[in-house]
Amino acid sequence: MANPIITLEHVTRTFRVKRETIKAVDDVSLDIHEGEIVCLVGESGCGKTTTGKMLAGVLPISAGKILYRGKDIARLSGRDHKQFRLGVQMIHQDPYASLNPAHTIAAIIAAPLQHHGLTRGEAQTQARVRELLALVDLTPPDDFLEKFPHQLSGGQRQRVSIARALTVNPSFIVADEAVSMVDVSIRISLLNTLTKLKTAMGLGVLFITHDLALAKYFAWEGRVGVMYLGRLVELAPARQLVEQPQHPYTQVLLSAIPEADPEITRHKRRIELRSMDVPSLLRLPTGCAFHPRCPQFLGATCERDVPELLAAHGARVACHLVSRQ
Ligand SMILES: Nc1ncnc2c1ncn2[C@@H]1O[C@H](COP(=O)(O)OP(=O)(O)OP(=O)(O)O)[C@@H](O)[C@H]1O
Ligand SMILES: [Mg+2]
Numbered sequence: 001m002a003n004p005i006i007t008l009e010h011v012t013r014t015f016r017v018k019r020e021t022i023k024a025v026d027d028v029s030l031d032i033h034e035g036e037i038v039c040l041v042g043e044s045g046c047g048k049t050t051t052g053k054m055l056a057g058v059l060p061i062s063a064g065k066i067l068y069r070g071k072d073i074a075r076l077s078g079r080d081h082k083q084f085r086l087g088v089q090m091i092h093q094d095p096y097a098s099l100n101p102a103h104t105i106a107a108i109i110a111a112p113l114q115h116h117g118l119t120r121g122e123a124q125t126q127a128r129v130r131e132l133l134a135l136v137d138l139t140p141p142d143d144f145l146e147k148f149p150h151q152l153s154g155g156q157r158q159r160v161s162i163a164r165a166l167t168v169n170p171s172f173i174v175a176d177e178a179v180s181m182v183d184v185s186i187r188i189s190l191l192n193t194l195t196k197l198k199t200a201m202g203l204g205v206l207f208i209t210h211d212l213a214l215a216k217y218f219a220w221e222g223r224v225g226v227m228y229l230g231r232l233v234e235l236a237p238a239r240q241l242v243e244q245p246q247h248p249y250t251q252v253l254l255s256a257i258p259e260a261d262p263e264i265t266r267h268k269r270r271i272e273l274r275s276m277d278v279p280s281l282l283r284l285p286t287g288c289a290f291h292p293r294c295p296q297f298l299g300a301t302c303e304r305d306v307p308e309l310l311a312a313h314g315a316r317v318a319c320h321l322v323s324r325q
Contacts, residue, residue: 037222
């Protein structure tokens with residue numbers, strides 16, 4: 001396979017909380033290739049956003065290394081640094097907070113084009129703005145140019161923030177809960193737009209969501225990484241993760257997804273956790289952090305040793321129970 005566009009090597013991020021140090025992201029290693037979709041899933045607070053922000057270069061790491069096209073992002077300078085800054089763009093959960101309410105949609109999209117000298121002259125800028133709006137399915141573009149963010153629906157605003165991210169011709173997008181704020185009815189059409197862009201532009205995407213059903217839909221051709229309390233616990237091609245989940249936590253998450261057919265959902269066996277309480281990062285359980293809730297808890301090994309993310313049947317899994325054959 002071609003060289004990875006993004007590489008995370010043992011990346012850790014700590015924060016000071018109540019005079020103590022928490023590991024929001026702990027020893028995460030991951031390669032993402034050109035044009036690939038990787039989805040990060042897991043419960044609230046497991047470190048998804050922190051991982052995405054570090055990868056996009058907007059949050060420094062505490063330990064480890066992040067490489068962009070093979071180069072350490074902490075050491076980039078000059079042209080390489082600019083290429084990384086423009087090449088990796090982040091789309092946030094709440095487009096309302098990130099779009100200037102005083103500017104028209106045309107001005108919001110035109111600003112980065114002009115700032116980075118990507119278009120020459122007013123006519124070319126306007127033409128590119130229209131093209132980008134059409135690309136994110138805001139059509140006809142003329143209906144949106146003179147509108148302000150508050151005059152659009154949540155889904156339309158999110159499309160504007162995607163168009164703005166595309167102004168600088170990125171090769172990689174971090175989409176953090178990019179469809180979580182919009183109504184369920186328009187979620188799929190927004191996901192379809194993202195999929196279309198990915199294919200048309202060869203974009204790599206890190207898609208962050210707490211909803212495994214969404215991950216399954218969006219990343220079906222890609223890979224899914226499951227996080228638990230700051231660590232990656234399973235990383236596998238999406239189909240494999242769904243059809244043969246290996247980590248007990250992945251199995252629990254999958255068993256909780258409703259199926260399209262309510263009859264199937266009603267009879268679906270939900271795997272019960274040993275405990276419903278999510279431990280605090282301030283007081284992490286020893287050994288495998290999932291052991292107090294794990295339905296397959298083995299005993300001393302799980303309590304004592306932190307499982308590493310190791311190869312297992314075409315996936316990578318951090319669990320003492322999983323066979324490595
Ligand atoms: N700036 C910060 N200062 C202190 N703690 C932080 C900071 N940012 C994140 N954290 C903590 O790090 C942990 C991981 O947070 P993060 O936002 O990455 O989780 P998440 O998986 O994105 O959750 P959610 O699904 O709720 O968005 C949480 O315990 C959070 O409280
Ligand atoms: Mg988050």
